[in-house]
Amino acid sequence: xxxxxxISSLVKTFGSTRALDxxxxxxxxxxxxGFLGPxxxxxxTTLRVLLGLLRADSGTxxxxxxxxxxxxxxxxxxxAYVPGDVTLWPNLSGGEVIDMLxxxxxxxxxxxxxxxIERFNxxxxxxxxxxxxxxxxxxALVAGLASDVELLLLDEPTSGLDPLMEAVFRDTLLxxxxxxxxxxxxxxxxxxxxxxxxxxxxxxxxxxxxxxTLTELRHLRRTSIDATLATPPQxxxxxxxxxxxxxxxxxxxxxxDNAHLDEVLRALTTVGVRSLVSQPPSLExxxxxxxxxxxxxxxxxxxxxxxLPR
Amino acid sequence: xxxxxxGTWALLKLALRRDRIMLPAWLAVLVAMAAGSAAATxxxxxxxxxxxxxxxxxxxTPPVVxxxxxxxxxxxxxxxxxxxxxxxGAILVAILAIILVVRHTRSxxxxxxxxxxxxxxxxxxxxxxxxxxxxxxxxxVLGILTTLGLIAAGLPVAGxxxxxxxxxxxxxxxxxxxxxxxQVAGNGxxxxxxxxxxxxxxxxxxxxxxxxxxxxxxxxxPVGWQQQLRPFAGERWSALLVSLAFTAVxxxxxxxxxxxxxxxxxxxPDRPGRARGAAFLGSPLGLVWRLQRAGLAAWAIGFxxxxxxxxxxxxxxxxxxxxxxLQDIILRLGGEKGITDAFLAAEFGLASIIVSVYGxxxxxxxxxxxxxxxxxxxxxTGISRLGxxxxxxxxxxxxxxxxxxxxxxxxxxxxxxALGDVGGELGRVLGAALAQLPAIWVLVGAVVALYxxxxxxxxxGWVVLLAFFLLGEMGPVLKLNQWVMDISPYAHxxxxxxxxxxxxxxxxxxxxxxxxxxxxxxxxxxxxIVA
Numbered sequence: 001x002x003x004x005x006x007i008s009s010l011v012k013t014f015g016s017t018r019a020l021d022x023x024x025x026x027x028x029x030x031x032x033x034g035f036l037g038p039x040x041x042x043x044x045t046t047l048r049v050l051l052g053l054l055r056a057d058s059g060t061x062x063x064x065x066x067x068x069x070x071x072x073x074x075x076x077x078x079x080a081y082v083p084g085d086v087t088l089w090p091n092l093s094g095g096e097v098i099d100m101l102x103x104x105x106x107x108x109x110x111x112x113x114x115x116x117i118e119r120f121n122x123x124x125x126x127x128x129x130x131x132x133x134x135x136x137x138x139x140a141l142v143a144g145l146a147s148d149v150e151l152l153l154l155d156e157p158t159s160g161l162d163p164l165m166e167a168v169f170r171d172t173l174l175x176x177x178x179x180x181x182x183x184x185x186x187x188x189x190x191x192x193x194x195x196x197x198x199x200x201x202x203x204x205x206x207x208x209x210x211x212x213t214l215t216e217l218r219h220l221r222r223t224s225i226d227a228t229l230a231t232p233p234q235x236x237x238x239x240x241x242x243x244x245x246x247x248x249x250x251x252x253x254x255x256x257d258n259a260h261l262d263e264v265l266r267a268l269t270t271v272g273v274r275s276l277v278s279q280p281p282s283l284e285x286x287x288x289x290x291x292x293x294x295x296x297x298x299x300x301x302x303x304x305x306x307x308l309p310r
Numbered sequence: 311x312x313x314x315x316x317g318t319w320a321l322l323k324l325a326l327r328r329d330r331i332m333l334p335a336w337l338a339v340l341v342a343m344a345a346g347s348a349a350a351t352x353x354x355x356x357x358x359x360x361x362x363x364x365x366x367x368x369x370x371t372p373p374v375v376x377x378x379x380x381x382x383x384x385x386x387x388x389x390x391x392x393x394x395x396x397x398x399g400a401i402l403v404a405i406l407a408i409i410l411v412v413r414h415t416r417s418x419x420x421x422x423x424x425x426x427x428x429x430x431x432x433x434x435x436x437x438x439x440x441x442x443x444x445x446x447x448x449x450x451v452l453g454i455l456t457t458l459g460l461i462a463a464g465l466p467v468a469g470x471x472x473x474x475x476x477x478x479x480x481x482x483x484x485x486x487x488x489x490x491x492x493q494v495a496g497n498g499x500x501x502x503x504x505x506x507x508x509x510x511x512x513x514x515x516x517x518x519x520x521x522x523x524x525x526x527x528x529x530x531x532p533v534g535w536q537q538q539l540r541p542f543a544g545e546r547w548s549a550l551l552v553s554l555a556f557t558a559v560x561x562x563x564x565x566x567x568x569x570x571x572x573x574x575x576x577x578x579p580d581r582p583g584r585a586r587g588a589a590f591l592g593s594p595l596g597l598v599w600r601l602q603r604a605g606l607a608a609w610a611i612g613f614x615x616x617x618x619x620x621x622x623x624x625x626x627x628x629x630x631x632x633x634x635x636l637q638d639i640i641l642r643l644g645g646e647k648g649i650t651d652a653f654l655a656a657e658f659g660l661a662s663i664i665v666s667v668y669g670x671x672x673x674x675x676x677x678x679x680x681x682x683x684x685x686x687x688x689x690x691t692g693i694s695r696l697g698x699x700x701x702x703x704x705x706x707x708x709x710x711x712x713x714x715x716x717x718x719x720x721x722x723x724x725x726x727x728a729l730g731d732v733g734g735e736l737g738r739v740l741g742a743a744l745a746q747l748p749a750i751w752v753l754v755g756a757v758v759a760l761y762x763x764x765x766x767x768x769x770x771g772w773v774v775l776l777a778f779f780l781l782g783e784m785g786p787v788l789k790l791n792q793w794v795m796d797i798s799p800y801a802h803x804x805x806x807x808x809x810x811x812x813x814x815x816x817x818x819x820x821x822x823x824x825x826x827x828x829x830x831x832x833x834x835x836x837x838x839i840v841a
Contacts, residue, residue: 051690053839073694081690087682089601090420090497093583096591096600103592104691125582140687153690 002065004029004151004182005050010059012045012206019045021206022059027184032177034193034200035186036287042206043186044084047155050184051081064151077106080144084156084186086136088128094139095124101143113146119168133160145172152176152183158192170195190287202287222255223278225264230272239263250274314433321440325414329444336406337452343402343780344395344473345459347787351391352464361385368393373653376517376623377660379537388460388469388542396476396541398783400533401513402776403452403477404484407445408505411488414441417498438568442489442561449481469542476536479553483532484509486560493567503605507612510664514619522623532556594693594701602672606709609668610716613661617720620657621739624650624721625728654721654739655805658714662746662803663779665713666753670771672706673757677768681841695835703758703827710750718743742806748819752799753778755826762833765840 005027012020020042027033037043048054050063052072061068066075088097098117102108117124120138131139137160144152158166166189173196176183187193193200194214202210210217222243229250236252237245241260246253256264268276326333355361365384368374378397381389415438457474461467488505495501512531519527519534528534529552538549590596676699679685688698722739726732757771764770778798785795795801799822802815 048686048839051686053686053689055836055838072689073692076690077692079690081687083683083687085683086687087684089597089684091583092600093585095585096583096587099587100591100597101687101691103587104594104688104693106692124585127583143687 002029003027003062004064005033005184006060006062007046007050008060010046010049010061011057012042012049012054013057019206020049020059022208023203023206024208024211025201025203026211027182028199029182030180031198032173032183032185032196034197035184035203036188036193036200037203041203043203044155045206046203047081047153047184047186050153051076078149079151079153080105080147080149081153082140082144082155082157084159086133086140088131088136088139090127090129092128093125094122094128094131094135097128097139098124098143098146102147105147105149107148108143108146109148112148113142116142116146116172119172120165134162134165137161138165141169145176150182152181152185154183154185154187156186156188158187158189166192222257223261223280224255225253225268225276225278227252227268227276228274229268230274233268233271236264236267239267314435315439316433316436318433318436318439318443321414321436322443325440325444329410333410333448337448337455339776339780340399340402340406340452340477341455341459343399343784344392344456344477345463347395347784348388348391348460348463348465350788352387355387355390358385361387361390365390372521372623373656376521376653377656379516379533380520381543382537382540383543386469386542388465388473389540391465392460392473392541394783394787396473396537397533400477400480400536401509403449403480404509404533405506407449407481407485408488408491408502408509410448411441411445411485412492412498412501412505414444415489416492416495416501420498435565435568438489438492438564441492442485445485445488446482449478449485452481453478466542468545472539472541472545472547475550476539476541479539479550479557480532480536482557483535483553483560486557486564489564490560490567493564493571503608510612510616514616518619518623594688594698595704597688598701598705602675602705602709606712609709610712613665613713613716614720616661617717617722617743618724619720620654620661620717621721621724621726622728624653624657625725650725651807652805654725654742654807657721658717658743658746658806659782659800659803661717661743662714662750662800663775665710665717665746666750666775668713669706669710669750669754670757670775672709673702673754673761674768674771676702676761677765680765680839683841685839689839696831699758699761699831699834703754703831706754707751710754711744711747714743714747714750715740738807742804745804745806745811745816748816748823749799749803751823752819752826755823755830758830759826759833760830762830762837765834765837 003026005025007023007025010020010023010025011018023042023046025035025046035043035046045054049056049061050068052068052075055069063075064078068075088094092100098113099108102113116122120142122135122138122142126135128136137157141157144154144157158169161169170192173183173185177196183196185193185197197214199211199213200217201208229252232250233247233252236242236247236254239260240263241257242264243255243257244253252268254264355364362384365381368390369381369384378394381393383389418437453474455474456477457470460470460473484505487508488501491501491504491508492498495504513533515527516531516534516537519525519529519531529538532553535549535552535556538546538552540546540549588596588600591600676685685698689695718740719736721743722736723732725739726735729735753771753775756774757768760768760771760774778800781790781795781798782800799819802819804811804816
């Protein structure tokens with residue numbers, strides 16, 4: 001079994017900016033893989049390297065068993081890509097764009113096309129210039145999902161969709177997941193990732209910081225404990241693996257590394273526990289910790305240059 | 311009303327900041343052209359007799375008059391020096407005004423930037439007003455600098471002032487026309503095309519008015535009004551009022567149109583499109599054809615009409631010659647046929663420059679498709695980069711061929727009908743028009759090369775075109791070395807129709823065009839796709 005997407009030690013620089021700095025990413029066959037990271041972490045740059053639009057500076061990139069730069073055309077017939085920011089031709093209708101992209105990809109399923117247009121409630125006769133952002137996104141989604149391809153590359157595909165359409169997208173993708181389609185989904189919407197993805201990779205500043213199943217990520221992490229004790233506790237902050245400790249009289253709130261739960265619980269029970277709530281960290285907490293506040297490079301790895309007259 | 315203008319000042323500063331390089335550069339080129347040709351011409355004709363001889367030769371040569379205009383005082387060195395600049399030069403002034411105003415109105419709407427700006431504390435007419443102020447302000451500065459430049463070059467003050475005011479008035483009129491076009495057209499490109507078409511049509515009207523007549527045709531053109539100011543030839547200041555009145559009316563009309571229209575919309579509503587793509591819309595070539603066929607058809611009709619007009623003038627050129635010296639020369643050159651051929655050759659040369667504009671713009675679409683990220687989803691499908699870019703190159707080559715064909719067809723038909731020999735003339739004239747294509751393709755190739763090598767600087771293509779054009783127009787006036795003028799591909803286009811045809815330069819031009827295109831396409835294949 002080949003690995004549809006396999007990236008290791010990928011580096012891509014734009015001038016003096018290192019947009020990708022040793023990135024690793026593996027997507028297994030039949031897997032829905034969440035690709036997460038703060039704005040400017042390098043998600044779009046990674047996808048563009050995968051599509052052969054950008055040339056890697058160093059590292060190895062394999063896509064569907066081929067080289068995305070040299071075998072671009074042949075590989076592109078086996079995948080569909082939905083960009084996060086869809087620009088359409090002002091005087092082409094949505095239907096024309098869908099058909100054109102499908103044919104250029106080597107054909108699409110007409111039944112599926114009609115069904116998706118119906119489900120996404122898209123008017124295919126409108127011209128590109130009169131679509132809203134959400135409707136432009138739908139055009140790209142229909143074009144991408146109506147093709148019978150091995151791999152879907154989706155770059156924040158639900159940006160601009162209303163909650164109703166987001167639900168439609170989620171259902172559609174769940175069906176694809178059932179069929180065993182391989183999907184790389186870059187997204188910011190955690191509930192979406194949680195509902196759809198088998199595994200996730202979190203990147204930051206062009207580097208992979210975490211990868212694994214959601215359960216693995218959670219378990220490797222900390223547990224948050226909220227306890228009311230018999231008397232105010234002593235010496236908790238001296239224990240290993242204790243983070244964000246706050247003591248308010250007899251009430252203790254603390255984050256504990258799972259490896260050190262035993263010690264902390266023992267310390268609590270010696271004082272006497274009146275009530276205790278413990279929970280795995282929420283996804284938000286997980287991501288916020290990784291997203292952090294350090295400055296990152298712009299998504300496309302370049303600073304805004306002034307528009308030239310065209 | 312004043313609410314509608316809130317924020318004009320802020321937009322004005324933004325626009326000046328964006329144009330801080332383009333504006334001074336363009337102004338410098340125009341002023342240097344005017345002052346330079348004045349300084350170069352003055353020592354050429356020191357005596358009155360020489361001036362009168364030169365003026366008569368120009369005034370009795372219809373191709374030259376059609377191209378530039380008449381000299382209204384044959385003894386005036388200023389009138390001789392500036393005739394070219396009041397014709398071709400005024401066109402450049404008009405184009406600057408059009409580009410400036412459309413760039414800050416309609417093109418800003420297209421990108422959605424105006425929406426972003428417009429949601430802040432900005433009145434609904436602020437952008438239009440700011441663009442008009444830039445357009446008018448630039449031309450006031452141009453008028454003043456040109457006047458000073460001409461005085462410094464040694465021309466009389468009154469004439470210099472009249473000439474500066476004349477250029478300014480042309481800029482005013484076309485700034486107003488561009489502003490109106492920006493309201494009527496559906497997007498920036500269409501607004502530019504509309505305004506430039508108006509410039510072309512009125513210029514042709516002036517050319518007919520100044521040569522074959524009737525004379526009142528010259529009064530349909532802002533460039534004509536400028537020439538009726540008659541700088542250095544007993545200035546007629548009242549002609550300025552025509553321009554200013556026209557500008558005022560056009561501006562008032564523009565605001566009336568703007569008040570009726572939504573942001574982003576033209577005056578014509580959008581009709582629904584097809585729900586399914588036509589069968590041919592499945593390849594890059596199909597897409598290029600689908601997107602550009604309507605525009606090409608409109609250009610082709612324009613060039614067919616231009617050809618008909620030129621062919622018609624050409625057949626009358628011989629009758630207009632009343633200079634005995636010149637008639638002798640012409641007889642030696644092969645008689646009346648010689649002069650009509652020379653006229654057509656000159657006009658085809660000019661047409662080839664305008665067709666090059668189509669070609670350059672056509673290749674630049676590659677860059678705008680790439681920068682607007684419309685290329686990205688296409689290149690993520692099973693089409694190759696070569697297929698994508700090559701299709702646009704093919705369209706540029708095909709489009710320029712169609713346009714020169716239309717020009718030649720129109721000229722050949724009109725000329726042949728007038729002579730009663732369509733069968734004999736059509737093929738000859740058509741071939742002459744098509745012989746201009748290799749030089750046009752060199753320009754196309756140059757822009758492809760720029761696109762492949764330095765995609766963000768592809769706008770330099772316009773600079774290259776302008777430079778080649780100016781080399782041809784101003785090179786002889788400024789007495790440049792022949793080898794400098796030979797840099798321009800247009801210098802090597804065969805002067806047809808005419809007695810002889812040398813195939814060497816044609817093959818050389820085609821070879822240069824092919825090499826440039828190949829360099830561009832290969833570089834494009836090897837580089838990153840950049841926004």
